[in-house]
Each structure stands twice: as C-alpha cells, then as structure tokens.
Amino acid sequence: MSNSTENKHIAVFAFPFGTHVIPLLNLVIKLAKAAPHCSFSFISTEKSNALNFPKPHIPINIKTHNISDGVPEGHPLANHPIEKVNFFLKTGVDNIHKGIQLAEAETKTRVTCIIADAFVTSSLLVAKKLDVPWIAFWPPVSCSLSLYFYVDMIRQHHANCDANATMDFLPGLPMMHVVDMPHDLLFVGEKETTFSRELVSLGTVLPQAKAVVVNFFEELDPPLFVQDMRSKLQSMFYVVPVSFPTLSVTDSSGCLSWLDTKSSRSVAYVSCGTVVIPSPQELEAMAEALEESGLPFIWSLKENVLPLLPKGFVERTSARGKIVSWVPQTQVLAHDSVGVFVTHCGSNSVTESLSSGVPMICRPFFGDQGVAARVIEGVWETGVIIEGRVFTKSGLLKSLNLILVQEEGKKIRDNALKMKKTVEDAATPEGKAAHDFINLVKLIFTP
Structure with missing residues (x-):
C-alpha cells in the first residue's frame, strides 16, 4: 500500500476523558502499522497526550498535537468530571481547527481524513469544511449506540413512568429499564448541558459519518441490533478490541x-x-x-x-x-x-x-x-x-x-x-472484524 498512502494524512481527535482514549489509540496503532507510509496526527489535550505518549510500541508515523482543554485559567475545577467535559466540548470548531493547523504545519501535508471519537462532534463540521471523510469511533458499549436513535421515545417514556419502568422498543436489546439510561440523555430544558446536547445530537450526526467504527465483536451483538444500526448508518465496521502488549506491563x-x-x-x-x-x-x-x-x-x-x-x-x-x-x-x-x-x-x-x-x-x-x-x-x-x-x-x-x-x-x-x-x-483472521478492518483501510486510503 506504500504508493497509495504516502500523501495521506489522517487527523485523529480523541475524547480525553475516562477510558475513551486507549481504544481509539489502539485503532490508530493498527492503522499506522497497516499503512506505514501514511501520517497520523493524534490530537488531544496536553494532559491526555502526556498520559498516553510516548510508549515504545507506538509506531513512528503517529505524532501528537495538543489542543486546549477549555478550562479557564485559574478556574477552581469541581470534582464532578462532567464539568471538565463541558469545558472541553465548548471549545468547539475553533479548537478542532487549531489541531488541524498544527498537524498540517508539522507534516507539511494537508489532512485527507478525520477519525474522531463520536463524542467530538465538532470535528464533523471541520471535516465538511475541509471536504474530507469523517469517520466516527464508538468506544462505549456497542449496544448503547441504539439509544441515540430513539431519544424522543426514551425521553417520553421517562416523563411518563418511574425509574423502574421497562422499555421494549429498542431493536435487538433486552428489556431495558428507565434507570438504565444515561442520565445526561434524559436532561431537558434548563437541565441540559453542553455534553447532554452533544449526546442528543448523535442520532443525526452519526448518519453523516462515512463510517462508524465500533470497538467490539459483531459476533457477540444481537443480530437485530446490528441490522437496525446498519440501516441507519452509511457504514458500520467492527474492529477487534485489543490491549497494549503484555510485555509492557x-x-x-x-x-x-x-x-x-x-x-x-x-x-x-x-x-x-x-x-x-x-x-x-x-x-x-x-x-x-x-x-x-x-x-x-x-x-x-x-x-x-x-x-x-x-x-x-x-x-x-x-x-x-x-x-x-x-x-x-x-x-x-x-x-x-x-x-x-x-x-x-x-x-x-x-x-x-x-x-x-x-x-x-x-x-x-x-x-x-x-x-x-x-x-x-x-x-x-x-x-x-x-x-x-x-x-x-x-x-x-x-x-x-x-x-x-x-x-x-x-x-x-x-x-x-x-x-x-x-x-x-471472532479475533481470528476468519472473524468478521478482520474483514471489516480491511474495508476500513480501503475506505480511508483509496482515492
């Protein structure tokens, strides 16, 4: 693939909270090894990058760039992690665009594709402006993807029922309870935050992605759930979750x-x-x-x-x-x-x-x-x-x-x-994920 990837430059935007970064970095490592002549710019906050880089097993064609975490200087951070998330998400398109500028300045190569954690939805707007493909990565539990396409029904159910009430309208999923739902998904009116609005938007944002990459095994997911998601997305690829080499532990x-x-x-x-x-x-x-x-x-x-x-x-x-x-x-x-x-x-x-x-x-x-x-x-x-x-x-x-x-x-x-x-x-070369990874590589690197 060397000839077809030499001028390719993939910008990767992480959601620098919880355990989201590691599976995204694992995906980028797999892609970087598959396309060693391609440049990958891993863009996140300074704190997140310092925590995850450098490590000896990370390919040399992956470079890091720091963008703002959005926290005002001298601000006394609350203990609740959602406040940090809101500050970061409020930086929006300008922060994402700054990351692109840093990456292009160092590599002297324009960005040809954006891969982003699905929660960093601002990166879609930047991808549209640059006219490059936008690929969303889904690190949460795979079945939770379904929720964001049925937000109105979930909220209506929440408004009319108590926390123990059940929901049977999510295709392929077992009987869910209202209490199982992410709290931020249920916020309306004055309770809404930047993060909750971001979550609610996913049902309209993700269908605009060239592909959604799921960090799980298709063989373990309910077939009806998979069928329903594929009907709503342009493409959905499963990539086998991998851990860093055990020798480094x-x-x-x-x-x-x-x-x-x-x-x-x-x-x-x-x-x-x-x-x-x-x-x-x-x-x-x-x-x-x-x-x-x-x-x-x-x-x-x-x-x-x-x-x-x-x-x-x-x-x-x-x-x-x-x-x-x-x-x-x-x-x-x-x-x-x-x-x-x-x-x-x-x-x-x-x-x-x-x-x-x-x-x-x-x-x-x-x-x-x-x-x-x-x-x-x-x-x-x-x-x-x-x-x-x-x-x-x-x-x-x-x-x-x-x-x-x-x-x-x-x-x-x-x-x-x-x-x-x-x-x-599922993790073998005969598993569905191996086929999906090949198709993902083709999607990213084929002109």
Whole structure:
C-alpha cells in the first residue's frame, strides 16, 4: 500500500476523558502499522497526550498535537468530571481547527481524513469544511449506540413512568429499564448541558459519518441490533478490541504472583474503574460482604479511600485479600484463579471480562454502564445485576455465592466460558472484524 498512502494524512481527535482514549489509540496503532507510509496526527489535550505518549510500541508515523482543554485559567475545577467535559466540548470548531493547523504545519501535508471519537462532534463540521471523510469511533458499549436513535421515545417514556419502568422498543436489546439510561440523555430544558446536547445530537450526526467504527465483536451483538444500526448508518465496521502488549506491563502490585497461589476460579476481583468511587456506605457494605464471604479477593482501590473501610478490615482479611491502588487488569482477568469480576460495567472492563471468560457482578453507575449491565444479564447471561443496583452486604454476598459457589450459577459460569471461545474465534483472521478492518483501510486510503 506504500504508493497509495504516502500523501495521506489522517487527523485523529480523541475524547480525553475516562477510558475513551486507549481504544481509539489502539485503532490508530493498527492503522499506522497497516499503512506505514501514511501520517497520523493524534490530537488531544496536553494532559491526555502526556498520559498516553510516548510508549515504545507506538509506531513512528503517529505524532501528537495538543489542543486546549477549555478550562479557564485559574478556574477552581469541581470534582464532578462532567464539568471538565463541558469545558472541553465548548471549545468547539475553533479548537478542532487549531489541531488541524498544527498537524498540517508539522507534516507539511494537508489532512485527507478525520477519525474522531463520536463524542467530538465538532470535528464533523471541520471535516465538511475541509471536504474530507469523517469517520466516527464508538468506544462505549456497542449496544448503547441504539439509544441515540430513539431519544424522543426514551425521553417520553421517562416523563411518563418511574425509574423502574421497562422499555421494549429498542431493536435487538433486552428489556431495558428507565434507570438504565444515561442520565445526561434524559436532561431537558434548563437541565441540559453542553455534553447532554452533544449526546442528543448523535442520532443525526452519526448518519453523516462515512463510517462508524465500533470497538467490539459483531459476533457477540444481537443480530437485530446490528441490522437496525446498519440501516441507519452509511457504514458500520467492527474492529477487534485489543490491549497494549503484555510485555509492557509490569506486575508492580504483585497481583499476578499472588494469584498464582490461589486455586482455579476461586478469586473475586473487585474494581469500579478509575472515575467513580462508591459512597462510604457502599464501600462499607462491600468490605463487610468480602470479609463474611471467606473468599480470596483482589480489590483495586485508591489509597485515599482506605480510611473509609471498616476499622481493622484490612488487617483481618490480609491473609486472603489483596488491596492495591493499581491492577494490571487485563492480565488479572486472564488469570485462571479469577472466578468473578465485581465491576461498574465500563466498556473496556466488560470486553476484557468477556475475553477472559470471567462472570460479572454488575453495579452500573452512569453513562452506558446501565445498558451494559442489562446486556450482560439479559443477552449474554454471563453475570447478574446486583440486587437493588447498589452495593449492600446481603446483595453482594448473594451474588458472590451464586456465581462462585452455588450450582445455580453454573449456567452463568458456562456461558462466560462460551463467550471466551466466541471472542477467540471472532479475533481470528476468519472473524468478521478482520474483514471489516480491511474495508476500513480501503475506505480511508483509496482515492
């Protein structure tokens, strides 16, 4: 492909929040290796780029450029992450255009295509102005894509029903509850924010993309959902989610060597991601359940949260429990000793759990996590939503016993292993994603 890609210059715009950047960067790495003579400009905030670059496995034809995060100088940031998101999105077209100027000035080559996280919708307007293809990347849980084409129906249902009311009009998805919906999608009137307006616009923005690239396996998605989305988009490609090479990960926390001492499928791995911290009441309930269960566990928990745990809990459980501030999650989930994942249902966590055949106990907090939890329980049947959707001592104990101990949980355990096999098959050169990636490359690089 060298002759056809030498003058190609792809600008990539990240959504620099949560875990959105990593899967987009993984996609760009795959593209950069497929087209080594093409230039890729990865454009994000200074903080985000500093966190993800440089790394030795990133191809030399990927260069970074920094744009504004939109936060006013000296502004006292609130703890809520949505405020940072709103500041960034408010920078709009001008900020995106500045990124293009920086990229073109360094490469001396005009941008020929824009790939952007779907949440950075301003990049579509810039692509139109430059008259180049716009390709949207969808890192959230794949099935959540459906929500943005049925916003009016969801909002109407929300206005007329309580949080436990069910919705059966999303093609291919299991029976959803109002409470499963992203909160920002339900904001109307004065409650609307820049971010919520961005989300609501996706149903009209995404059909304008030359393609929408989904960070998941088509083989795992409900066929009716896939059919419905393909009918609404110009093209939809699935790209196999990949992780950075395991050789670059060090086991500084000692989790893997600790797991080596435990029996097969016996350990509960607990992590609610990097953004959310459960309430003090939920943290206490989680600790009490883990202690009473008698099960070995690894708990990924920031050090500043440890004082919120019950007095003496760490000491009393030290013989069978390991609490660390950082975990090599992909490797931990892939370890034979891990039998269940207590998770917030972030998209990366869900994919890694499915890929490793580990059942899940779901406690969704925000965004697409409620949809993910419902699909885990209702479509794949590889886990359960915790009783009441909040951590209680009795609820967590009940779920742990079901999946790790009781015969009743055998179906869930077996289904998780079946999902692992499906993922392994889907990731082969014969899988649908391999074909989709070839078509994506053609779309980007063919004149």
